[in-house]
Amino acid sequence: MRIDVVTIFPGYLAPLREALLGRAIAAGLIDVRVHNLRDWTRDVHQAVDDAPYGGGPGMVMRPQVWGEALDDVLGDEPARLIVPTPAGVPFTQATARRWKDEPRLVFACGRYEGIDQRVVDEYASRMPVEEVSIGDYVLVGGEVAVLVMVEAVARLLPGVLGNPQSAEQDSFSDGLLEGPAYTRPVVWRGREVPAVLRSGDHGAIARWRRDRALERTAKRRPDLLAALPEDALDQRDREF
Numbered sequence: 001m002r003i004d005v006v007t008i009f010p011g012y013l014a015p016l017r018e019a020l021l022g023r024a025i026a027a028g029l030i031d032v033r034v035h036n037l038r039d040w041t042r043d044v045h046q047a048v049d050d051a052p053y054g055g056g057p058g059m060v061m062r063p064q065v066w067g068e069a070l071d072d073v074l075g076d077e078p079a080r081l082i083v084p085t086p087a088g089v090p091f092t093q094a095t096a097r098r099w100k101d102e103p104r105l106v107f108a109c110g111r112y113e114g115i116d117q118r119v120v121d122e123y124a125s126r127m128p129v130e131e132v133s134i135g136d137y138v139l140v141g142g143e144v145a146v147l148v149m150v151e152a153v154a155r156l157l158p159g160v161l162g163n164p165q166s167a168e169q170d171s172f173s174d175g176l177l178e179g180p181a182y183t184r185p186v187v188w189r190g191r192e193v194p195a196v197l198r199s200g201d202h203g204a205i206a207r208w209r210r211d212r213a214l215e216r217t218a219k220r221r222p223d224l225l226a227a228l229p230e231d232a233l234d235q236r237d238r239e240f
């Protein structure tokens with residue numbers, strides 16, 4: 001997978017080159033290129049923003065610079081353009097799974113109050129464009145959202161994670177939150193690991209884990225429970 005990121009703060013994307021993702025890039029599993037939007041400005045001030053038509057707080061990013069940058073970066077290779085925004089469609093594990101098979105993702109990181117809408121409209125006329133939110137809170141720009149989304153997608157790529165089972169058993173994969181996890185020591189500050197997990201009874205362990213997942217999901221994310229397909233819960237499950 002090739003990933004391009006266009007931003008006025010290229011340094012914000014440096015963490016992509018650390019650790020697990022850094023190794024995946026080094027191994028050639030992912031090809032990440034970060035571009036500085038200001039490289040496409042033509043004025044001495046390298047202006048990328050201007051006042052919003054219709055008034056309102058803050059500034060909006062000008063379409064011309066974005067158009068020159070995206071034309072260059074996109075070239076003729078087909079790609080999916082992703083624009084982080086607080087007003088976007090929620091990014092979920094399903095989104096990450098859908099994007100993991102894409103040959104190329106191009107991320108346009110806005111700053112200020114966002115990018116002139118005509119940029120999205122222009123590219124949506126010739127390629128898939130998605131305006132995406134990573135949560136119901138307002139960041140200062142799109143870069144952090146790109147770090148989140150790239151990590152969520154990259155970990156699904158073959159060879160990126162040490163143990164691929166982890167991605168297969170992701171929480172949300174059965175529609176529930178994952179339950180608590182434990183490791184040694186068996187007693188820590190007087191707190192003992194639930195005995196069932198050390199019983200060797202794999203049926204009981206699986207049941208216990210599902211019960212804890214149902215309990216936690218019912219308590220923390222009743223919306224996920226309500227969204228489960230009718231046949232996902234048996235009679236016993238419904239007690240939570």
Ligand SMILES: Nc1cc(-c2ccc3ccn(Cc4ccc(CN5CCCC5)cc4)c3c2)n[nH]1
Nearest residue numbers: 084085086110111134135137138139140141142
């Ligand atoms: N999931 C998520 C994504 C983002 C995100 C992504 C890209 C950009 C580019 C600029 N900003 C800052 C920013 C500040 C104010 C407004 C104006 N809106 C009016 C009412 C609420 C806010 C919009 C945008 C981003 C924010 N934030 N959260």
